[in-house]
Amino acid sequence: MTDSVVLFEEIQTTGGQRFGVATLNAPSALNALSVDMVRLLLPKFREWADDAQVVGVMLQAAGEKAFSAGGDLRQLYQTLLECGPKRNTYAEDFFREEYELDYLIHTFPKPLMCWGHGIVMGGGVGLMAGCSHRVVTQQSRVAMPEINIGLYPDVGGSWFLRRMPGRTGLFLALTAAQVNAADAIFSGLADVLVPQERKAQVLDAIAETRWAGEAKADRAELSRILARASEGAELPPSKLRVHYDIINALMAGEDLLDIAKRLHNFKSDDAWLQGAAQAFAKGAPSSAAITFELWQRVPRMSLAEVFRLEYWASLGFCAHADFAEGIRAVLIDKDRNPKWQPARLEDITRDFIEDHLRARANGPHPLAQLA
Template sequence: MNRPDEAQRTEQVRFERRGAAGVVILDRPKAINSLTLAMVRAMIAQLQQWRTDDEVALVAITGAGEKGLCAGGDVVAMRAGVLAGGRGRAEAMEFWEREYDLDALIAHYPKPVVAFMDGATMGGGIGIAGHASHRLVTERSKIAMPETIIGFFPDVGGLHLLAQAPGEIGTHLALTGATITGADAVAVGIADVLVHSTRLPQVLEDLAGGQAPALAELGSTGHPAPILAQRTWIDACYAGDDPVAILSRLRDYDGEEAEQAHEAAALIESRSPFSVSVTLRAIRNARRFANLDAVLEQDRVLARAFADEPDFREGVRALLVDKDKNPTWRHASLSEVPTAEVDAAFVR
């Protein structure tokens, strides 16, 4: 029998006990379960309670509705808070701090955490799912770290995952914000196994028995991953630390996959030049960092910098508030972003 098990009540996320499983259900389906401060606080409180509860053998993270697990943080609310100043800005900053705390809690949780990355799992959704011990995707999964689209940067420890992807695939995904399939996510290390969506209810029921099954028993990893077929042009174009040079190579690429390279160039040109420049520096740093915690510390520093960044406010406005999809970025091109401004973003 399912029963509520809530350490801190909120209408936006539910907690249930199903046998020996503690189940987190993100419950904002109309917003594709985008995360709010109340949701993050509640999840931290409940996970802290379950970690010392001997009756809870494992945790499952799921999302209500058919669209996806989680589309990310509620950046419209974050933008509004920053613009309001005072308490609103303080709550926006607390959201990022607590969100990163939650990501670290999941990554270091002493019990198995099974994340159901069905449908859209993006941005903050990667934070709560991509660091789980068991990461399931389906044929319906749409995976992305799309923050440069809104003048932000790939946070929630996402660069820790992307930095470990084969070749320069992670750099491509970080700079463009491109969406990949569930099979792609397995291939690049963001997920572990692809399970057909029709099997998910049975998997969740099986978890109630208290034993996290071996990943090999849940599905298979042999599905075609389109992103791997693009490594020739991706690895050739995205090498190095200079975003201007990367964009130039993408524009000028004349191999068999020239059209894909040129499309990537167009995507990067449409993103915030400041965001792209900072993101490239950040993912190169992430390659050198020893662990996820170091990347999350970088995220905390960068989030504070971006809170007052005009491109963040403008990007969210254009994509999600006015929805004209025509942002006016602070810099006209990547070549106009001063190195000193990028350096400053990384200063605590």
């Protein structure tokens, strides 16, 4: 087994064409998305997109625990300590390249299937969300847990969370609630549940198919392959669907303080709902404030505009204290006792929000090339 953090291979198909396969290969780190991974995936995906003999691509991960548990933040953490509010060139490269990859996935010109087995969180959701065919399994566990680490749901989260039914996306963003395969399909994060044990069946079908070499027809064919593989598979109950009305009531209105008050006062016998409310109470007030600001700003933005706004937001979080403190509390010291600044949502000012979202460099936007 190679030591590369991403493995690449190609499936030879009956018609003589090829289907690319990219495998995240850091199972001991739950396939956390690193800069090295991005720098391997981005050029390879561009190569496959331009190769007429490649009819589609599959993105998967090694191991049985996780597709990807999020971004690899340990190296970024060191630069946050070193740079503080000053310019952080590592962070600039980290977010620019990750968002370039995410955008390419959203706009990929051929069928692009993500096999989202096991844990799919944060940056892992960013990889899956834009694929043309998003597969989940009975073991899939999906979440955007950034409020726990003093960040916000980036990687296009401002785009795809806003497009979920009702206010379920805002609920997931503010509470870090973990959802299952049925929830992922209901919310639009996934398309189909295929049991993990049928993965080989899907790969065999890809190899045995005579692909048209035309994106629309090939996407339809891949959908048929996945539909056959999903036959008889039982979906678990969807918590988002069951609690849809409660979630919409909790998230109602255009004042975050009203939402916060409802969550703080919420009491339920349902452990999942109660846990979500408690997670909001423990999360970073700065994360909640910026998340809600983005929720209000993005509805009429293009995907490229959202990624450009998120780029500045992410650098803004790097320049403020909560992101480093959240990483410390969850990933470094693991005391789960962060000291947020400000400690209360009521103390967050308009200037504080705007400073997170302002441009931090002159000249063309680093993501200006996005269409």
